[in-house]
Amino acid sequence: xxxxxxxxxxxxxxxxxxxxxxxxxxxxxxxxxxxxxxxxxxxxxxxxxxxxxxxxxxxxxxxxxxxxxxxxxxxxxxxxxxxxxxxxxxxxxxxxxxxxxxxxxxxxxxxxxxxxxxxxxxxxxxxxxxxxxxxxxxxxxxxxxxxxxxxxxxx
Amino acid sequence: xxxxxxxxxxxxxxxxxxxxxxxxxxxxxxxxxxxxxxxxxxxxxxxxxxxxxxxxxxxxxxxxxxxxxxxxxxxxxxxxxxxxxxxxxxxxxxxxxxxxxxxxxxxxxxxxxxxxxxxxxxxxxxxxxxxxxxxxxxxxxxxxxxxxxxxxxxxxxxxxxxxxxxxxxxxxxxxxxxxxxxxxxxxxxxxxxxxxxxxxxxxxxxxxxxxxxxxxxxxxxxxxxxxxxxxxxxxxxxxxxxxxxxxxxxxxxxxxxxxxxxxxxxxxxxxxxxxxxxxxxxxxxxxxxxxxxxxxxxxxxxxxxxxxxxxxxxxxxxxxxxxxxxxxxxxxxxxxxxxxxxxxxxxxxxxxxxxxxxxxxxxxxxxxxxxxxxxxxxxxxxxxxxxxxxxxxxxxxxxxxxxxxxxxxxxxxxxxxxxxxxxxxxxxxxxxxxxxxxxxxxx
Numbered sequence: 214x215x216x217x218x219x220x221x222x223x224x225x226x227x228x229x230x231x232x233x234x235x236x237x238x239x240x241x242x243x244x245x246x247x248x249x250x251x252x253x254x255x256x257x258x259x260x261x262x263x264x265x266x267x268x269x270x271x272x273x274x275x276x277x278x279x280x281x282x283x284x285x286x287x288x289x290x291x292x293x294x295x296x297x298x299x300x301x302x303x304x305x306x307x308x309x310x311x312x313x314x315x316x317x318x319x320x321x322x323x324x325x326x327x328x329x330x331x332x333x334x335x336x337x338x339x340x341x342x343x344x345x346x347x348x349x350x351x352x353x354x355x356x357x358x359x360x361x362x363x364x365x366x367x368x
Numbered sequence: 369x370x371x372x373x374x375x376x377x378x379x380x381x382x383x384x385x386x387x388x389x390x391x392x393x394x395x396x397x398x399x400x401x402x403x404x405x406x407x408x409x410x411x412x413x414x415x416x417x418x419x420x421x422x423x424x425x426x427x428x429x430x431x432x433x434x435x436x437x438x439x440x441x442x443x444x445x446x447x448x449x450x451x452x453x454x455x456x457x458x459x460x461x462x463x464x465x466x467x468x469x470x471x472x473x474x475x476x477x478x479x480x481x482x483x484x485x486x487x488x489x490x491x492x493x494x495x496x497x498x499x500x501x502x503x504x505x506x507x508x509x510x511x512x513x514x515x516x517x518x519x520x521x522x523x524x525x526x527x528x529x530x531x532x533x534x535x536x537x538x539x540x541x542x543x544x545x546x547x548x549x550x551x552x553x554x555x556x557x558x559x560x561x562x563x564x565x566x567x568x569x570x571x572x573x574x575x576x577x578x579x580x581x582x583x584x585x586x587x588x589x590x591x592x593x594x595x596x597x598x599x600x601x602x603x604x605x606x607x608x609x610x611x612x613x614x615x616x617x618x619x620x621x622x623x624x625x626x627x628x629x630x631x632x633x634x635x636x637x638x639x640x641x642x643x644x645x646x647x648x649x650x651x652x653x654x655x656x657x658x659x660x661x662x663x664x665x666x667x668x669x670x671x672x673x674x675x676x677x678x679x680x681x682x683x684x685x686x687x688x689x690x691x692x693x694x695x696x697x698x699x700x701x702x703x704x705x706x707x708x709x710x711x712x713x714x715x716x717x718x719x720x721x722x723x724x725x726x727x728x729x730x731x732x733x734x735x736x737x738x739x740x741x742x743x744x745x746x747x748x749x750x751x752x753x754x755x756x757x758x759x760x761x762x763x764x765x766x767x768x769x770x771x772x773x774x775x776x777x778x779x780x781x782x783x784x785x786x787x788x789x790x791x792x793x794x795x796x797x798x799x800x801x802x803x804x805x806x807x808x809x810x811x
Contacts, residue, residue: 294698316800331705
């Protein structure tokens, strides 16, 4: 099994300039560390041949890259117009109830982070909820308990 | 997916699993590529110019002409790049998602055709980070081609995943992001055709544009140009969502009436409600009132109404919807997605949200409606890219078309719709920043 450092070198080789490997390297570091901790940023910088400050500056621009700890599971409810029109807010509120947290928070056991998200590009299948970066479509409030149960039972 | 009878991009996808190479080849897949490679790059460009194909990402720029701007290898010895914009993030638009998921090989074949035309050996597909499903389908499709060197030729295709930023759908921001930087737009000129990725000649094209190329090369440009209407040839995959009975993607011939899209294909408005308004081409476009939709879905027809097909995301809103609430949600979206580079957009979108919130809560004075339009004016035409401008144009169009409703919010000191509108009190991400410290933004 190759190390993170080796993987990043392979990624760099795909591009005309090493710098293009920054986003893939950040994504990979986040997968390994759960979020982009100072250690993760240092490791990423070393593999890229950049500075941790450069990595952090890039990471802070992007919504999917987390500079603070997040839950082991990520639940993101699209609340843009098409989803909102068919009840996305009610879906989000049902998640808040089931998880016992407010949107934007992580459950006390560190398991689940819940947040609203901008258009996921699934408007015709509203409400779209991205659970650990896989889309659930046509989600209704009554579907929420089963999704939470699935996550809690070690999904 | 259903259609009005003419399927080009999505042809055979309803009857076969075209994610499989064998199935795609069984319906003539990759034959257009063979035909293309037997032609000179210049002849391919001429063929696409003859088809009158225009970019399907939203700007509607003639594809063949865009290619013709790329310097020839003897004029610029740097490598030439083809970058595909698969960062679909426009609210209302979800066509590229379905195209990559259901006809990945037609999309890849289109990329290889375009690479031949612009003499590029490297293709980078910038796919939005959230699209795990389409990414995995494309990855398996490319794996299937590993052993098929006669198809791949000497072209490499790299899938590059974004990380959550609407602005990266703007072509120069996309290039910045692909170069590993914050996704902030560049000044133009130089245009990407001259200095794009790594300062080399680069063509940036949309997913649907790519997937339209194999059928064009197969049937010939002039044959394709017989479909549709003047200036909007061929077909378009249209995303229908919101208050319609059958939301989804539908491939239509350009020029099909919008009334037919909403009441025919999508089955009309659910729950016996009345149609109030339609966003015709994604959140960035000027809204249409219910009585304005007897119009062809094509470039020129929509231009007469000062609006556009954009990225073909059609959103229907029924009569319960409050237009101030719509303004808030759209403005919050652009506020969240503004990259922060140009002050009018960064600050203006936040101002727009604040004024709209005061209108909704009944605190606003009549003069604040003028202030809102003034802020919109001060964003328009004063930024590097269209993000802030489209926010301003969209919101100003809600005021323009539904002025009485905005005034009613002032006169009644509150929202006439309240929580009966489905857009009431929707929590937007801009109100909940989770990826950075949650310090309140000073007013």
